[in-house]
Amino acid sequence: MRIKLNKSTMLGLLTEELTKGEVSSLIASRLGDNLNSREFKKKVSEIAADVVSELFKVLWQRNSFWKSSAVNC
Numbered sequence: 001m002r003i004k005l006n007k008s009t010m011l012g013l014l015t016e017e018l019t020k021g022e023v024s025s026l027i028a029s030r031l032g033d034n035l036n037s038r039e040f041k042k043k044v045s046e047i048a049a050d051v052v053s054e055l056f057k058v059l060w061q062r063n064s065f066w067k068s069s070a071v072n073c
Helices: 007-017 021-033 038-071
Strands: none
Touching: none
């Protein structure tokens, strides 16, 4: 026996199963667990270090360009 589920039927079933409060508390708890984990903090530190390193590389290249153009004037 096959039951056809249309959009309104699915929405009704989902509304019965989960309320907005339950969904938001579930999402908040999952995000909170991930944000406080040691792995997450380590990964954020690695990304921040890479970003700062790239920034200094770009600034150093620009600095060299500015110095060479100022000498040629």
